[in-house]
Amino acid sequence: MRRIGILGGTFDPPHHGHMVMAEYVYNEMELDEIWFIPSHLPPHKQKAAVSSEERLQMVEQAVAGNNHFKVSSVELDRKGKSYTIDTMRELTRSNKEVKFYFIIGGDMVASLSQWHNIEELGKLVQFVGVTRPGYDWDGKIPVYHVEIPLLEISSSLIRERASVGKSIRYLVPDNVYQFIKEHRLYESD
Structure with a gap:
């Protein structure tokens, strides 16, 4: 049976924090692959700052060159609110020989129940929570814990910096940086 990690998110934009999280879970949990799934409309966030197509292209750029990272557009194709249950029902139905591990940050573990x-x-799914300081674990739902190095990078920080013309280089993978610059994403008018 294949072991696949799922990392969902808005990825607005994808950054090195996402990549480190995925790589550490891939290694620690001895997974076969990690699938990055950009959400269409996350139920807990406002609309993304850039289009679904641009976010999908950025995630594809971010994972390029890593053979165990894949991208799935399952939530973008479905449209509407991106509830994890709907995605995992679809994925488990079409992938009977796969055990799925759903990767979440420490901030999400606190509200998992x-x-x-x-x-x-x-x-x-089996939940895999990555350790982040300042969040308590909700013991009601079983969660594997994987420690990762602390990287204080967020998509909102990147969007904020880009909107005022500050550098975002080294916060995002080089291909993503080039894509953002080329398409003038997150720049204020």
Whole structure:
């Protein structure tokens, strides 16, 4: 049985924090692959700053050159709110010989028991939480813990810096940096 990690998110834009998280979980959990799944409309966030197509292209750029990282457009293709339960129902139905590991940050683990249809979701996936300082673990749902180095990088920080003309180089993978510059993403008018 193949072991696949799922890393979902808005990826607005994808950054080195996402890549480090995925690489550490890939190694620590001895997974076969990590699938990055950009969300269409996350239920807990506002609309993304750039289009779904641009976010998908940035994630494809970010994972280029890493053979165990793949990109899935399953949530973008489905449209509407991107509930994890809907995605995992679809993925488990079409991938019977796969055990899925859903990767979440420490900030999300704290509210995991409040996720939409969490009981069913817990039967479809094994949760893997990456350690982040300042968040408590919710012991109601079983979660594997993987420690990663602390990188204080966020997509909102990157968007903010880009909007005022500050450098975002070295916060995002080089291909993503070039894509953002070429398409003038996140620049203020």
